Amino acid sequence: MNYDVIIVGGGAAGFFTAINLAEHTPELRIAILERGKDVLSKVRVSGGGRCNVTHAEFIPNELTKNYPRGEKELKGPFHTFMTGDTMDWFDRRGVALKIEEDGRVFPVSDSSETIINCFLSETKRLGIKILTGHAVKHFDQIEEEWTIETSQGTFTATKLMIATGSNPKIWKILQDLGHKTIAAVPSLFTFNIKDSRIKALPGVVTNASVQVKNSKLSSEGPLLITHWGMSGPAILKLSAWGAIELNKNEYNFEIIVNWLQHYTQEEVLEMLKELKNQYPKQQLYTYAQFDLPKRLWQSLVLASGIQSDTRWADANKVQFRTLSEQLTRGIFKVNGKSTFKEEFVTAGGIDLKEVNFKTYESKKYQNLYFAGEVLNIDAITGGFNFQNAWTGAFIAAKAIASKE
Known part of the structure; x- marks a missing residue:
């Protein structure tokens, strides 16, 4: 023809x-x-x-x-x-x-x-x-x-x-x-992550910044926690920019998640101290801070070694240091990827x-x-x-x- x-x-x-x-x-x-x-x-x-x-x-x-x-x-x-x-x-x-x-x-x-x-x-x-x-x-x-x-x-x-x-x-x-x-x-894939901090949080969405550890690759925006790990624009953007590098790593790498996007660990540490003075009798676990989704806040509190009945007045410096790190520099191990829908x-x-x-x-x-x-x-x-x-x-x- x-x-x-x-x-x-x-x-x-x-x-x-x-x-x-x-x-x-x-x-x-x-x-x-x-x-x-x-x-x-x-x-x-x-x-x-x-x-x-x-x-x-x-x-x-x-x-x-x-x-x-x-x-x-x-x-x-x-x-x-x-x-x-x-x-x-x-x-x-x-x-x-x-x-x-x-x-x-x-x-x-x-x-x-x-x-x-x-x-x-x-x-x-x-x-x-x-x-x-x-x-x-x-x-x-x-x-x-x-x-x-x-x-x-x-x-x-x-x-x-x-x-x-x-x-x-x-x-x-x-x-x-x-x-x-x-x-x-x-390119455009989600991250497979098995981690106790996010295991019970599928469906939680929050704005975060994400960086691949020991790399210049970073991204920010809405991050969605899924049954298999993490997705959402922040992760998908990172997967696109890092498509070649992450492939070379065979999709095994670590990411650093700042759940508060632009706050540094030291800034958050000071803010936690202020909250301690402001709500001494209140339990940390009960009310989410920094506009975080409640379930995410509670998970990070527990991951910091703080019991659910701990009052702000009773939290010590080590717990605050750990919590500030969880909030701004949480390290998650990525082990594989999933294709973004079809x-x-x-x-x-x-x-x-x-x-x-x-x-x-x-x-x-x-x-x-x-x-x-x-x-x-x-x-x-x-x-x-x-x-x-x-x-x-x-x-x-x-x-x-x-x-x-």
């Missing part, structure tokens, strides 16, 4: 490329090849099934700071197409979006099906062919034409877009063509030096383009990975259209 443009990968970046390209140049014959039986599966599970479309950061240089890999390369592209453009794009297609308090952007419907239906209706309207069950086995450029061999036949196209995310088979084909790829390691994100992909970020075209092959997570670009959680997909797909579509 002959097409003008073939897009390998039926995910966010693939569909966004196809739709924008078909709108620019309606006469083009465009096909999306998807190895699975369903398209847009990652869109469906994003944001707990609500689809976290993007993030409400409207300054390009600030937006790039959310990308552990790709920060420098995305500065130019984000000046061309970023958050506001994404929101406008969906608005013009009848998809109303909303900004939540933490900056995440979702469809007003709170359903990823709204985004999926938008994409499917647009591809149908524009005559874009969607071919599922087509696993790509090989592709190569012969003279000026790409030949793509799949599990259901061979296709040809003058232009080829790879939007397959972290598909190892596709990476191997690209390596055989001479492209360098950075090995994939997991939203599996990897660090790794096509070496960014081999891509022209004005067009998202390969520097090694003409008419070969990349978008989304197939590139060595990844972000923290919050809609940033999708924004990378939309931006790359839009710019690539525009570049391909300009050649026609």
